[in-house]
Every structure is written in C-alpha cells, then in structure tokens.
Amino acid sequence: MFVCNKKLIGGAAFLDTYLALNGGEDYESARDSGGHGTHTASTAAGNVLTSAPVFGVDRGPIQGVAPGAWLSVYKGLGELGGYSSDLAAAIGQSVRDGVDVINYSISGGSNPFTDPAELAFLDAYAAGVFVAASAGNSGPGSATTDHVSPWVTTVAASTQTREFNSTLTLKGGADTLTLKGASITSGVTAETPVVLAESVAGYPALCTGPAAAGAFTGKIVACQRGVNARVEKGYNVLQGGAVGMVLYNPTLADIETDNHWLPTVHLADGTQFKSFMSTHTGVTGTFTAGQKENGQADVMAAFSSRGPGGFGIKPDITAPGVQILAGNSPTPDAVETGPPGEYFQAIAGTSMSAPHIAGAAILLKALHPGWSPGQIKSAMMTTAYQGVVKEDLTTPADPFDYGSGRVDLKKAQKPGLTFDETAERMLAIGNDPVNAVHLNLPSINAPTMPGRLTTVRTAKNVTSGSQTYRVHVKSPAGSKITVTPSTFTLGAGKSRALTITVTASGLSGQQFGQVILDPVQSNLPTLHLPVAFVPQQGDVSLTSECAPAQLVFKGTAECTITATNDSFGDATADLLTTLNDNLKFSGVDGATIVAPRRVVKNGVALAGAQPGVPSLAPGTTAGYIPLAAFGVVPEPIGDEEILNFNVPPFVYGGQTYTRIGIDSNGYAIVGGGTSEDNNCCELTQIPDPARPNNVLAPFWTDLDGTNDQGIRATVLTDGVSDWLVLEWQVDVWGTNSNRHFQIWIGLNGEEDIVFAYDPTALPAAPTGQDLIVGAENVNGSGGDQLPAGTLPTEDLRITSSPPSAGASVSYVVQVTGVGLGKGVVTTEMTATTVPGVTVVKSELPIRLRPGGIVQ
Structure with missing residues (x-):
C-alpha cells in the first residue's frame, strides 16, 4: 500500500484498437505493467527519494529531473505494442488536459507528415506543448533515427558519470584474466565453471531460447549480446541451471545494468574474454556484486540511432541514457523486463534519455512561462555541451550523433537569444526538399548543397536588456560559411535576421560546420548552431x-x-x-x-x-531454395528494422543499383533504405508517392525478426548466370508464426527479378493485418500488386517498362x-x-x- 502523494494528477488508457485486435491486457487502466512507463515518468519528474533498493541493495538517493512537477500518464501501448490510432488519441487528450510537456519514449515518426501520432504532436506544438521523443535504439548505423519532424525534439543517448560495475576474474590453468563490466546484481563469489553458451551442442551463442534442463547446472554461462533481449538471455540459461551469466558485446559498445534473473556481468568488448575462453580449458571464474563507481561520461551509446533523418539535423540533442536508475513496475508483464518485486531498475535506451529532456523542458517552462516549445528547444540546443565522443571513446561525436550536444541546463536557463518557428510554417515547408532548410531552427541542414546556399535565421533577445553578439564560424577545409552581420546589437525583446551562406568547391561527402554567437556580456553563454551539408548537385x-x-x-x-x-x-x-x-x-x-x-x-x-513501371506476372527462376542448405548464416533483424547491403550491380526499372535495404516487414528498398522507409502498419496501395518507394514487396505486412532467424543474403550461380538471393525468416508481429520467402535478383546486366515462395509452406494471411504483394518504381508513380489482401500462390516475376530521360x-x-x-x-x-x-x-x-x- 502506498500513501497518495498527489504527484499523479491524471491518467487514462487509450487501448481501443489494441484490445480489439489483440488479447487481454494485465491492466486495461493507465497502470504500467512493463516498467517502461514507470521508469520514464520517474526519470522526468520523480520525487526526491533517499532510498532506491535494487535486489536488496540500496542504490539511492535518486530524483527525477523536475521533482516538483505533476504527472499525467496516458497509456497507448499494450504488452505487444500499439497502434497509431490509440497513440494519437492519447496525445490529443493530453493536450486537451493542459499538459506543458509530453515525453514520448516510443519509436516511430519516420514519416511525420502522414503519421497520425506525429501529426498529433504538430497540434501539440501549435498548442504550446513541448514534445521530447526518443531517437531510437538502432544505432550506430547512419540514417536510423526516428522522429524526424521539426516540431519534435528528438533525443539521442549518451553516458553519465555514475556506473555500476563488477570485476570478473577468470582462471585457466596458470593464467588469470581480470575484466571489468557492468552489473547491478549480486555476484558469484565461489570459484565456478565458466562456459560459452555454444559449448552445448545445438545451443546458440546468442542464448535465444530456453536451455534444456541440466544443460548448464552450476555454471556461469557466457551469452553474446544481440537479437533477443539481454534479460531474456539470462532467463534462458537459468532454465538450464546456470548460476550466473557473462553477457558480452561482440565489439566495443555500451554496457547495461539490467534487472537480470541471475547474477550477471556485462562486458563492453568481448574480444579478450572470447580469446581467453577459446585458448583455455576448464576455465573457472568469479565476479563481484555491482558497485557504484565513476566512469567516462558523455560517450555516445552505440545503440543510439543516428542521423541524417528528414530535412533537418536529427537527432536534436543528447542526454544521459545509459544505466539510468529510476522507478520500475513490481509486476512485469514479460520475461525480458526482469523478475517481479523490484520497484527500481537501472536501464538504458533513448527511452531513458528522452525524459531527461522532457524534465529539462518543464523546468525551463517554469522559469519562462511565455516561451514557446521552439524557444525551449532552442535554449537547450544552442547551449548544449559539445565535448561528446563516439562509442569508441575517443573520436569526437558529430551532429548526426548528438544534434547540438548534451543538454546543459545551467546554461539553457539563460541563453540570451532564442530561435523559434511556427507550426504553420513547419507544416508548409518542413517536407519540402528545396525550402525546409529555411525553417528558423537552431541548426542548419543542407543534404543537397550544389555550390552556394543562403538561408536566414532570426534570433530574438530574451533578456531584459540590450545585448551585443559577435559571430564566428567553423567550416571544413574547401568550404566557407559566412554570416551577415558579423556583429549585431539587439534591444530587449527585439529580433534580428542573420543571413548565413554556405559555399563549397571540390568537396564531397557529409560535412559539418558551426555558427558561433559570442555575447559581449560575460554572464551569458556562447551559443552555437550546428551546420550540416553535402556538397552535391541536385535534381x-x-x-x-x-x-x-x-x-x-x-x-x-x-x-x-x-x-x-x-x-x-x-x-x-x-x-x-x-x-x-x-x-x-x-x-x-x-x-x-x-x-x-x-x-x-x-x-x-x-x-x-519518366521512370519505368514494374508489373507482376507468374514466373520463376529456380523456385524457392532454402539458403541454409548452402550454409548461409542469417543476419539478425529485429522489429521495425532495415538492413542495408552493398551488393553487385543489378538492374531495376532501367537503372543500375549496388545497394538494397531489407525491411523486417517483408519488403526491400532498391537503392537502400533509412528509418523513413520503414512502414509496418499504415499500408496503402501500390503505387503511392509516399515513402517507401522503389519497393520490392514479396510479403509486406507487420513482421518481426526478433525471435526468428532473420535475413539471409548471398549470390548463387548456375555456372553461367548469377543471382543475388535475399531470404526472410521472420515472424508475424506479436507471434512466433514464421513467414519465409525470397527475392531472386539477376546480376547479368538485365532486369531479372522474381519473388520465390516455399510451395510446401506458402505464407499465410496474418490475422488482423493488412498485406501487400507488389513492386513499385522509384518515385511511387507506378507499380503493380496483387489485389488487396490476396496471398501469393506461386512465384512472381517483376518486369518493368523502359524509362525515359x-x-x-x-x-x-x-x-x-x-x-x-x-x-x-x-x-x-x-x-x-x-x-x-x-x-x-x-x-x-x-x-x-x-x-x-x-x-
């Protein structure tokens, strides 16, 4: 029983669509059953607590970023996920209820001008409500960021100073290896056999399924990170009798302190560990219980999704998102959320960084009640700390890692100047590749900079007195950034337009620069606006x-x-x-x-x-041949994920391509895809000018590879001709019901593309989900598909009409x-x-x- 502290002043569940299409929910009220919502809410606005025990060890004190703020909670997701109709309804209600800030630690937003939830956020912005949204956990690859609209503040994740660490000691014969890792669990203090998960015949290194009873009795088991949830791995080996787990990253990446089912230590780079294990027999080990220590702050989390995304610089900003200690639900609804009975947890993700920005925003709103969401965003971005490094611990991060930098509230509370934009103008030109650069954002992005580009940023003095600024720039060699005027004075409340021109000659590839505004008055911070541009000609x-x-x-x-x-x-x-x-x-x-x-x-x-227009007709190359028969190892793919492959040249629609993106939802994007090309659940008919375009869709519906094999890709030959073969082994979302199919693409200078299906297991209709089988051209002006909802019953060949220049x-x-x-x-x-x-x-x-x- 808990005494009401009047922190929570509102709450409701918005699950109409979810409950209509799925089974029951543990709590059909606003109550959180997974711990995710509790954690994010308490990170943003949790009260000051002196104690925060995890597994019986006090890890406190803790507090949210804005402990004096009230909370209203809106539940738009069920245990299996959610639907945009429910989420949009929740967002709309929150605005009607008069909230000042929304935290949205949920993926999506890659197509904001058609996404109902993102358009609801546009309404929120217009109503004066600030929205912080997580960038996503699909990094560190480029173009993976979610929430690419200009009206949402998109948040990346980086490290903080505090860590919970454990020391692992291994012994093999006369040799000893000592490694440090992350842990918030108890340790294993007695000398215990240590084995790799794959040492048991047929059991995977990734620990993706429950181990057989007795397989690991009395042993510490090493599991590789990836594919399935980290906590689930520990649960799986626990079923085989394990007494501890070493969770290791295959390459250097962030380490997490999840609430595991058994004592666990997480290693940042498993290379040294795997080498020791492979060169020694009879290895034993111990590791200590997790202890609080100081570590390296301001390192980008490897999982944090990266830009570019949309037409602006995304993400906008970074905040702590690794080993974040906050609240938890004591009644978790899934294995991967950890054992029951724990009211606190220290977890990681951009879901954890976004509420830091939400909490910061409510503090700034309290200091400056008249500020718009755009001004709050500007204050945080222009004053952010830039000494952030990439996940390799040394390379300076760039704006597509962290936007403007890591939030610095001490400076953001008195920025001196702000930049603001209206919702109307964001809607009008935010999706315009020619004019989006002219939005009055605290950053500049020119994905096409054909030689010279001029834009304007208008700064407003938000102090009570006149202020003078001197302008400086940083620009890459071979380019030039100029700002006019180079010195300016503004009276209190007045605005000034700054004309910014970027020129470049002889450069190629992504470039970054910066506009710096130095105040003459010493008690104001220096402001910076990141500049990103790609010197290349346009359409x-x-x-x-x-x-x-x-x-x-x-x-x-x-x-x-x-x-x-x-x-x-x-x-x-x-x-x-x-x-x-x-x-x-x-x-x-x-x-x-x-x-x-x-x-x-x-x-x-x-x-x-005029692009070529593809059509579908029955036809095949060699039928469906399982790639596992050739020893092709699958690439893991999760939910709402795109894997991009560089491949030999092939022809589609009269054009030659060397890259293709494979979406977990059963389609490919010819030429490669970004997060903006992912669409699981808002399917329209082919053709459609909205992204994704240039699509080959053998079975496009809501699919998930998290708990299946993933994607196989290889080149097969008959000795005369070669084919690129792409194979999906994925599940219908929310189930373990497999769907598998292939695309065969000829590599012989002519268009030769076939959708191939296993005749012994033709893909069945997913319950309650839309389905498309078809192909579309590069701009979505033409294409062909089977009639809506029609299942494939045989292989299909794609043939395109000739394009015209x-x-x-x-x-x-x-x-x-x-x-x-x-x-x-x-x-x-x-x-x-x-x-x-x-x-x-x-x-x-x-x-x-x-x-x-x-x-």
Whole structure:
C-alpha cells in the first residue's frame, strides 16, 4: 500500500484498437505493467527519494529531473505494442488536459507528415506543448533515427558519470584474466565453471531460447549480446541451471545494468574474454556484486540511432541514457523486463534519455512561462555541451550523433537569444526538399548543397536588456560559411535576421560546420548552431565543358553549358555564365549576352524523366531454395528494422543499383533504405508517392525478426548466370508464426527479378493485418500488386517498362583569352527543384604563343 502523494494528477488508457485486435491486457487502466512507463515518468519528474533498493541493495538517493512537477500518464501501448490510432488519441487528450510537456519514449515518426501520432504532436506544438521523443535504439548505423519532424525534439543517448560495475576474474590453468563490466546484481563469489553458451551442442551463442534442463547446472554461462533481449538471455540459461551469466558485446559498445534473473556481468568488448575462453580449458571464474563507481561520461551509446533523418539535423540533442536508475513496475508483464518485486531498475535506451529532456523542458517552462516549445528547444540546443565522443571513446561525436550536444541546463536557463518557428510554417515547408532548410531552427541542414546556399535565421533577445553578439564560424577545409552581420546589437525583446551562406568547391561527402554567437556580456553563454551539408548537385544537374582545355593568348575556346533534369518532376531553371578578366565572349549560341562578361538563359522549362513501371506476372527462376542448405548464416533483424547491403550491380526499372535495404516487414528498398522507409502498419496501395518507394514487396505486412532467424543474403550461380538471393525468416508481429520467402535478383546486366515462395509452406494471411504483394518504381508513380489482401500462390516475376530521360538544354559560348594566367568560366543555375545555387567552373590556362611572341 502506498500513501497518495498527489504527484499523479491524471491518467487514462487509450487501448481501443489494441484490445480489439489483440488479447487481454494485465491492466486495461493507465497502470504500467512493463516498467517502461514507470521508469520514464520517474526519470522526468520523480520525487526526491533517499532510498532506491535494487535486489536488496540500496542504490539511492535518486530524483527525477523536475521533482516538483505533476504527472499525467496516458497509456497507448499494450504488452505487444500499439497502434497509431490509440497513440494519437492519447496525445490529443493530453493536450486537451493542459499538459506543458509530453515525453514520448516510443519509436516511430519516420514519416511525420502522414503519421497520425506525429501529426498529433504538430497540434501539440501549435498548442504550446513541448514534445521530447526518443531517437531510437538502432544505432550506430547512419540514417536510423526516428522522429524526424521539426516540431519534435528528438533525443539521442549518451553516458553519465555514475556506473555500476563488477570485476570478473577468470582462471585457466596458470593464467588469470581480470575484466571489468557492468552489473547491478549480486555476484558469484565461489570459484565456478565458466562456459560459452555454444559449448552445448545445438545451443546458440546468442542464448535465444530456453536451455534444456541440466544443460548448464552450476555454471556461469557466457551469452553474446544481440537479437533477443539481454534479460531474456539470462532467463534462458537459468532454465538450464546456470548460476550466473557473462553477457558480452561482440565489439566495443555500451554496457547495461539490467534487472537480470541471475547474477550477471556485462562486458563492453568481448574480444579478450572470447580469446581467453577459446585458448583455455576448464576455465573457472568469479565476479563481484555491482558497485557504484565513476566512469567516462558523455560517450555516445552505440545503440543510439543516428542521423541524417528528414530535412533537418536529427537527432536534436543528447542526454544521459545509459544505466539510468529510476522507478520500475513490481509486476512485469514479460520475461525480458526482469523478475517481479523490484520497484527500481537501472536501464538504458533513448527511452531513458528522452525524459531527461522532457524534465529539462518543464523546468525551463517554469522559469519562462511565455516561451514557446521552439524557444525551449532552442535554449537547450544552442547551449548544449559539445565535448561528446563516439562509442569508441575517443573520436569526437558529430551532429548526426548528438544534434547540438548534451543538454546543459545551467546554461539553457539563460541563453540570451532564442530561435523559434511556427507550426504553420513547419507544416508548409518542413517536407519540402528545396525550402525546409529555411525553417528558423537552431541548426542548419543542407543534404543537397550544389555550390552556394543562403538561408536566414532570426534570433530574438530574451533578456531584459540590450545585448551585443559577435559571430564566428567553423567550416571544413574547401568550404566557407559566412554570416551577415558579423556583429549585431539587439534591444530587449527585439529580433534580428542573420543571413548565413554556405559555399563549397571540390568537396564531397557529409560535412559539418558551426555558427558561433559570442555575447559581449560575460554572464551569458556562447551559443552555437550546428551546420550540416553535402556538397552535391541536385535534381537538375549542370555541366560546363570547354575545348580546347587551354588557350594561347587571343586564342578561342568553345564552352558548352548543359542543364539536365535528372528528377521525375518538371523544373524551371535560370542560368548565368560569367567570365573573369582574362577572358571575353567572342560568340554565343543559344543564350543572350547581357554584359561584356555575362550571358544568361532564363525561364528554361525542363520536363522530368519518366521512370519505368514494374508489373507482376507468374514466373520463376529456380523456385524457392532454402539458403541454409548452402550454409548461409542469417543476419539478425529485429522489429521495425532495415538492413542495408552493398551488393553487385543489378538492374531495376532501367537503372543500375549496388545497394538494397531489407525491411523486417517483408519488403526491400532498391537503392537502400533509412528509418523513413520503414512502414509496418499504415499500408496503402501500390503505387503511392509516399515513402517507401522503389519497393520490392514479396510479403509486406507487420513482421518481426526478433525471435526468428532473420535475413539471409548471398549470390548463387548456375555456372553461367548469377543471382543475388535475399531470404526472410521472420515472424508475424506479436507471434512466433514464421513467414519465409525470397527475392531472386539477376546480376547479368538485365532486369531479372522474381519473388520465390516455399510451395510446401506458402505464407499465410496474418490475422488482423493488412498485406501487400507488389513492386513499385522509384518515385511511387507506378507499380503493380496483387489485389488487396490476396496471398501469393506461386512465384512472381517483376518486369518493368523502359524509362525515359528528363529534358536538357544546352548553349555554347565562345571565349577568347585576353590576359595571361588562368581564365575562368563560371556558370550558376537556380532551379525550382534544387535548393541554393548550382555552381560549376571551367578553368582555362592562358599562355603566350611559342617563343613568347604576341601577335
């Protein structure tokens, strides 16, 4: 029994869809049965407690980030997960109830302009409600972040100083190995045999299933991290009689302090441990109970999902998300949530970091009641601590790891300036690849920077007096970031527009820079805005080719300027060619001279390309051949996950690709996918311009590979031709009901794609879920599918119609060398479908004629 402390002032369950499609729930009220909601809520706003016992050992004191805040809880997930209709209803009710901040430690948000929950967050933002959402736990791969909308503050996870550690001591013959790991459990103090899980015939290193009774009696069992839940591994070996577990990462990564079913130590890098085990027999070991120590803070958690995502920099910020000690439900609803009876736990995830930002936001809202959600976000981002490193413990983290850095509330409470944006403008241009960069966010992202890009950020003085700032920049070599004005003064409550221009030449790949605002007044923090850009041309490309490539003095060259629409939409372009002083125009064909060294061609209409359109018909290559028969090892895949493979060149829709993304939900994204291409549950019919596009879908529905084999990928040959073969071995979500199928892709220079199904186990319809079998082209303008809900009964061949190229325009300028040195022909293009200005240059060395005689 607990005495009411009036902390919880509201709560409701929103499970209508869930309960209609699934079985019962332990608690159909707002009560938490899994511990996840209790942990996140108490992290954000838990009261000050002097004691927090875990397994009988006091780990306190603890408190939430905002212990004085009230809580209202909204349960939108059941034990098996949830549905966007329930979640959107919960979000809407929270806004109607007048909450100031929402914490959302739930995945999703990769398609925010169509996702009901994310659009509910847009309404929340418009109503003045700040939303903190977890970035996801699919890192450290790029483009894995969830919640890519500009109106949500997306939170990555990094380490804190406090750790709970254990010392593992192994003995093998005369050799001893001592390793440190993470633990919040008791230890194993008596010398005990230590074995690898796979030492038992047929049992996997990942400990994915319950061990046979007696398999590990009286032993410490080593399990590799991955595929299934960490706590579940311990439960599984406990069924075989284990008395302890060594949980090891296959490579260096974060370590966790879960509430395990048996004494457990978690090793950050299992390489040394595995080497010792493989080179010694009869190994015995002990490990100590977990003890509180100081460790290395501000290290990115390996699991933390990374950018890019959407059209802004994501995640926005990082916060502690490893070994977070907070509340727990004493009645857990699943094995992986640990043994019952524990009211506290120290766990990890971006689910744990997001409530740190939610708690920080409620404190800032209390300090500044008039601030908008955008201003709260700005204050945290522009003042964040940047001395964060990647999971290798040494490499500096970048904005796609941590956004602006790790939250620093001491600075965020008085930032001096804030940047803000309206919900209306976010909705209007937030999904526009040309104009999204112009949202007034405290960061700048240009995934296409074709030469020069100019944007504006408007800063507001939120102090009570006049403030002066000096602007500095950091930019990669080969690029330049300029800000105008470079010094500015603002009166109290006044705003100032800052014009920011990014230019680059000769660079490629992802680049990062920074705009720094230094206050003259010493009691204000220095502010920073991260800048991310990729120097590359956009959907309309521009070339400049000159012949000859060098000139003699007063010699002439012809330069051909060509603009080509490489996209599938129509575009209009304006072109300008200029010369430096060493050249002059001596003729122009197809454009207009408007000044001695200026030629223009404006208002050029460029029709878009037309992609090929795939169709389906019965057909096969070799039928369904299980890849396990060739010894192909499966790649583990979880729920709502995409695995990207670099593969030999293949043709689809008239284009050649060397990358393909495999989604756990039974479809592939040709060219590779990001979190924005994942869709389990909001299926529309093919074709559909909304992402994902370029889809090959042998069995698209809500599937989950967590407790099945995963994905097999290999190349097979008949001695003449080769095929890339992709095989799913996954389950219908929420069940252990297997579905398996394949895609065969020819690697012989022609389109040759087949969906292959096991004739002895054709995939059955999933209960209560939509299903698509089909193929779609690159922009979602065309495709084919079986009638909605129709199951495949035979292999299917995909055949695409030929694509057509986009329009192009060219003009020719004749240039004459009138000076010695370097002549430069510069062409700039603005196009309606490309952000910024595309810039290309042709350089022509100009020299004297042989003998140095000028004629």
